[in-house]
Amino acid sequence: MKRHQITIVDIAKELNLSKSTVSRALTGHPSVNAVTRQAVLDLAEKLDYQRNMLAISLVTRKTNTIGIIVPEFTSSYFPNITIGAQEVASKAGYNTVICQSNETYETEVANTKVMLANQVDGVLVSITKETKNFDHLKIFQRKGIPIVFFNRVCDEMDVPKVIVDDYDGAFRAVNHLIERGRKRIAHLSGPPSLKISEKRLNGYKAALRKNNIELDEDLVIPYDLNLDKVHIYVNHLLNLPHPPDAIFAINDPTAIEIIQVVKKRGLQVPEDIAVVGFSNDFASGLIHPSLTTVSQPVKEIGGTAAQLLIDQISRDVSEWKSIIRVLKTELIVRNSS
């Protein structure tokens, strides 16, 4: 059961040196004889010695680890963001611990505890659709651990955030539908608790307004992002006395689901009804018809967030900034509109 770990002491004994010298050699401290250093390094290599980061972190009070909390991993969106974040983090010498909150508030709270207990140097978070109370996240601030939000941000907290121009992206998407001659455009919106839902909805409204199309509240349906329910809303819309000729979806998974439902009903996309999504997930270019969508620079979102976080970490608490970085989206016109 007890496995012997090779420690500094072992190699100190072997080489007849003091622990401190070995430690210095290992950490690349300049004030150590080149020969001694090499001897230490060689022996360490030979013995498969690995520095115990737990011990190091305990004394340096720094783990060189950043935590990432994402709501889910089911679409390609969040995995890609974590890839971007990991790239930047690892270049800066940081490890990454990823937790999925699984879109539930409780899990998110549990995740924050894990992060805290593991003494992460900072956290990246994108909240769940349920999260309305932010106390568990404010703890980080109070403890002097920087936090950076991305995508699903928390309005109440004055910290760095990385988002995209949701309003503008939605505006252009809807404007595009109008340019294509659509008059009755529905919007399957996200939960109102999410800022992105609100902004995309506002973009939608603004595009209608600009084109002098009156907003029909019946065509706007907020939903909880549970894909299993999409068919209900789509069928409801399609059964309306005056059904829509286009649907703008809060995100790609929703849009893809909409297309499936529409097709199952025997209707044609885009002939009978056009569909536009948001995010340009991997599957969107492959589905039939391919999905018109608003692409987000996913990896860049992750990378930017990680960078902002690392900047915060190296700053003194008193100098924390709360930059909001807004990344550009791009309308990708494909065959669904």
Next chain:
Amino acid sequence: MKRHQITIVDIAKELNLSKSTVSRALTGHPSVNAVTRQAVLDLAEKLDYQRNMLAISLVTRKTNTIGIIVPEFTSSYFPNITIGAQEVASKAGYNTVICQSNETYETEVANTKVMLANQVDGVLVSITKETKNFDHLKIFQRKGIPIVFFNRVCDEMDVPKVIVDDYDGAFRAVNHLIERGRKRIAHLSGPPSLKISEKRLNGYKAALRKNNIELDEDLVIPYDLNLDKVHIYVNHLLNLPHPPDAIFAINDPTAIEIIQVVKKRGLQVPEDIAVVGFSNDFASGLIHPSLTTVSQPVKEIGGTAAQLLIDQISRDVSEWKSIIRVLKTELIVRNSS
């Protein structure tokens, strides 16, 4: 810069108790007065006290963390496996650290160092397509840290492994193509270094043999899984004097790419050429035509691997088992064949 962390000492002082009592109260040790315990718990709660896992792990020599090393995160395959693994792990009280090796040997080696340095209690790994030397993985065994392979396993090491019936899955996929009347079935195979490539190839060959179709070596192309090159091989096959009427791909991303190339050439799937993949990735049901493929129980793979690992962790080194768990695949017939 220095943020004050609340420690056991703080709450011990406040309550006029010894550190050990507080510690025991916090860890739920039975031998502690109910009143005392509650007082400790209350104060801890009030102060947002979080146990410092670094310190705990240092002394208990257990981090309750398992590492996962996966080659990539670009398809839905590995993310889903990690989801399955995380579920099981977290239920057993384990945290998870995920590293992507990015399909390169060097990164994989670096990843193992990170795992070692962070004192993971065990590791789950799926090797890169480049990995031919396994010294970096054998270190775990030598240090008494259990390792479990999944999907891309290492033959040289006698440890638990979780795989699917690759041979059988491939066999049924190819057999299905033959039943559909295909005579010349090509196989875009994976790198020979990967066991899965070999097994799927063997399944392919066996299916031909069983149906008395002679193997045409020209129709078998091993490739390095770099999707950018798929078009080369597909075009090569299609330009053959006697081109294939079906292609069995090593995995879904490859199959999807094949379909794109075929379509771009103006040919029809499956009329001109049928395509079958392996893994049933998320996108496979959405692409047009939808992809016939061999589905793998992805979450179960991750969950099983995690469970085997946790079993190993709780066992004494002398009692390590090396079970090989083979999970069932299922042929999903869609429109590409």
Next chain:
DNA sequence: CTGTTAGCGCCTTCAT
């Protein structure tokens, strides 16, 4: 039931 004493493996002054 509670307190005392040692460390876990390492870094960091402070000496020499």
Next chain:
DNA sequence: ATGAAGGCGCTAACAG
């Protein structure tokens, strides 16, 4: 350039 001593925050015997 090297040693010695102290401590990071916590648990684990060992004593009461």
